[in-house]
Amino acid sequence: MHNNYYFLRQLSHALTPLLQGTVVSECFSQNKDELIIRFETRTDPFFIKASLDPAFSCLSFPREFNRARKNSVDLFEKLIGHYVTGIRQFTNERSFAILFTEDITLLFKMHGNRCNIILFEKNIPIELFRNNIAGDATLDMDTLDRTIDWSYEAFLQKRSNLQALYFTFGKIIWKYLAAKKFETLSPEQQWQEIQAVKQQLENPTYFIAQADSVYLSLVRYGNIVGEFGEPLKAINDFFYTYTHQAAFIREKASAMATLRNKIQGSEQYYQKTFDKLAEVENDQHYKIWADLIMANMHQIKPGMDKIMLPDFYHENNLIEVKLKKDISPQKNAEAYYRKAKNQHIEIQRLQQSLETKEKEIARLKQQLQIIEGADELKSLRKTISREGLADEKEKQSAPLPFHEFEHSGFRIWVGRNAQSNDILTFKYGFKEDLWLHAKDVAGSHVLIKYQSGKNFPKDVIERAAQLAAYNSKRKTETLCPVVVTPKKFVRKRKGDPAGAVVVEREEVILVEPMK
Known part of the structure; x- marks a missing residue:
């Protein structure tokens, strides 16, 4: 009811002896929804602070107000030097006016989200605080009084x-x-x-x-x-209480939203890592192939690229074992044992990631519980600071240096610019990834992310090449040559500009540039 007629009537009545005979020395704004008016009295200055945010409009009367040296603008300059002659409260209306010498009037129209302050000269509006309320430019103050039949x-x-x-x-x-x-x-x-x-x-x-x-x-x-018992004391305490409560609600909601987003992201990461671990643990074919080769070396002839062998781990069912025909059976077995060892290392890494992420989720949930239990602004801010969340709403996570696409279950990463190309290739890229780039022109680096135990399908390579062509200087050509090579054959020389690399081994394919 701070903008209710019955309150404003009491407020305007209380303001009359305080403002009568005072003179306006300053009228300014430090943000688009706030107006400060300074009245000079025989003793201390008197301030009216009008906060006219559409979400919360309210008057308050601070004892002191220090104007900022920057980012403030003078308003209603016609008021400066005029004396207050009285205050007019409009009947049954959420508006009152301060009357000044030389037929100057300042109307406070406290209509919720359409609150405004309007300066009149000889009953004609000459300046509006909020110019977006067009009807106020032609407002007639004599129409504001309203009647109620109390019979x-x-x-x-x-x-x-x-x-x-x-x-x-x-x-x-x-x-x-x-x-x-x-x-x-x-x-x-x-x-x-x-x-x-x-x-x-x-x-x-x-x-x-x-x-x-x-x-x-x-x-x-x-x-x-x-x-x-007094309206000025009531409105000042209300303004302070409301703004602190609003700040408490806003900051608490922000901290809780940040934590919930982190928990959701961590849980999604945990689930993906868990699924990946299950996939790797269930895929033991490298070790099985190596064991079968070692047990059946006498059956493997030079030049063979595959062989059917009984799997003694699974009731001697025949399985196909792939071979590199230009190396010995023992070397083939060693290669598979090496891959099996790498799988074991990956399993350990995934298990460690899961353990770390579990602890992180538990910590985040504990922080969320603490924030949810906060019931006062001061203690909330102390909690946010103590838990290391003080700057979360200001922090903006740095964008990834690439755009991500998906095709046939493979992730394709496309660099954003020259600097991002270097970061993508040498920080986010691994030697098993496939690297692509439009040949002999500037363009984005492109990576197809390797998946354990899977070859890169032809359609995935073609799609990545189309993206590399489209994100290059050849994007308007009918066909574009694109370099394709494992990332391990891409290196950067000292002193080369951003995005420039040396490719030691390459294959070139022709594709149509496509977004």
Whole structure:
């Protein structure tokens, strides 16, 4: 009810003796939704701070206000040097005006998300604080006063729509009446309740209360956290309480959202790593092939590229074992034992990653529980700082140096620019990955990420080559030659510019550039 007619009436009444005869010395703004007016009195200056954010518009009256040296702008310069002659409260309206010498008037129109401050000269609007409310540019102050028929006859006639009849009550009053079972009362009892509420509003006590949010009330409704006998004290404490509560809710929600996103990301990473570990653990064919070759070396003839052998690990079922025909059976077995050893190393790495990620998830969940339990701004900020989350909302994760595409289950990474190309190839690339680049022109480095035990399919290579061609100087050509090579054959010489590399062994394919 801080912008309710009944409160503003009490507020304007309290402001009259404080502002009468004072002179405006400054009127300025330090952000787009705030106006500060400084009045010079015989003793200390008096300030009006109008916060007109559409989400929360409220007046407050700070004892001091230090203007910033930068990022402030003078407004309503016509007011400077004018004396206050009085204050006008509009009847049954959420507006009041400060009257100045030379027929200057400053209107405070406190209409929720359409709040505005308008400067009049001889009753004609000459300047608006919020210029986006076009109707205020032609506002006639004499039309603001409104009437209410408080007769019993009008009450009986409008009983089905009393909120329209008593439009000055506002939402809190009707909630207050609803809590008193107003709808179940007889007409006479309802009339008595209306008169009792009207009496309270005309001679109010001011309450700061809390339900879903913090609000100012002129009746005792909700969880009361403050009680006042003066409107200026009430509105100042309300403004402080509301803004701190809003900051608490905003910062708590931000910290919780950050932690939940981290938990979700960590859990997704954990699941992918778990699935990968299961895949590698279940894939023991390298060791089996090596053992079968060693057990059947006498059957393997020179020049063979594959052989069917009984698998003594699986009831001697015949399985096909691939061979490199230009090396001996023993060398083939050694190669498979080496790959099996690498698989074992990968299993250990994946298990370590899972253990680390489990601890991280547990830590994040503990942090989230602590933040959820915070119930006050000061303690919340201490908790956020202690848990190392103080700067989370300012941190912006650096973008990856590549765009990712997927084709037939393979990941294709395309560098963003020359600097990103180097990072992609030499930081994110592994020797088993396949590297591609449009031949003899500037363009993006492209990697096809290796998958254990799988060859690179032809259609995946062609798709990656199309992307390499499209992200190069040859993107408009019908066909583009693209270099394809394992990443292990790509190196960078000292002093080469960003993106420049040397390819020691390459194959060239022709593709159509395609996005």
